[in-house]
Amino acid sequence: MEGALRDAGVRITRQRRVLLRVLAEAEDHPDANELHRRAHALDPGLSLATVYRTLSVLEEAGVIDRHAFEGKPARFETSDRPHHDHLIDLETGAVIEFRSEKIERLQAEIAAELGYDIVHHRLELYGRRRKGKAGGNTPR
Amino acid sequence: MEGALRDAGVRITRQRRVLLRVLAEAEDHPDANELHRRAHALDPGLSLATVYRTLSVLEEAGVIDRHAFEGKPARFETSDRPHHDHLIDLETGAVIEFRSEKIERLQAEIAAELGYDIVHHRLELYGRRRKGKAGGNTPR
């Protein structure tokens, strides 16, 4: 992966290596601040400004995705994982991933009807946990 | 409309009346700053802070919708128009509105499965016009 970046003309610095590692190990969708906290633990003296700058570089190189959810700070994730959409918990800010073959297909159909081929799309559901009648899985 | 707001416990002040008018007359999707400029023209001494506060109140009352596009400032529009999603033409930048009952339903189903109720969602398709076989309808 570093090789690919170097080939893309991106210098591999100590701080970038740390950031890449933190991103690779992240199971969630951390924002710049959280990434800084984690990276800073491995390498004190890695500044927040560098985190931001590196994130932009990595995004441009296509190795990470930036998700700008509703006003809140941008969140990042490596782009090596299969496509999925997001459900954002409006109360906790938690991000839940999901994927629906049906929706993917419908989107393509709709685009086709309008005379288009989809290059990519963005689907975000914003909701809150069901109260009243049970229903969800993951019980609190 | 003011009546509905008053019934919802929202006081109708001079500045709110102006804002409502500006919003009603807006054909586009202005952001807070632009709304302030327009409202300020009708009523100098209407502060930006009030614009923001009023927008929040109106959003909560359900009379306007807030759209947060890609990090950019939030844009607003009256919610009296039917819901729709967007298909963005990557080549021309054209924005096509569409609505799919099926997708709406699927989204609700998916959220329900995850134990959530959807408050709202954002669906944007990015694509390019079909080449080869004809296809499109609405030629521009």
Added chain:
DNA sequence: CTTCTTGTTGCAAATAGTTCTCAACTGCAT
């Protein structure tokens, strides 16, 4: 391995959008 060039970094200050603080003011129910 040393040198050189150019990209990169840290820090602090700058931006941009939005929210908050607080004293003065005003709908509107009575």
Added chain:
DNA sequence: ATGCAGTTGAGAACTATTTGCAACAAGAAG
């Protein structure tokens, strides 16, 4: 007309992100 809770203006405060600049380091060249 009166009272009080809700609202306002002005500016400070906040949050997320970017930028200016001098010191610094990656990696190509020798």
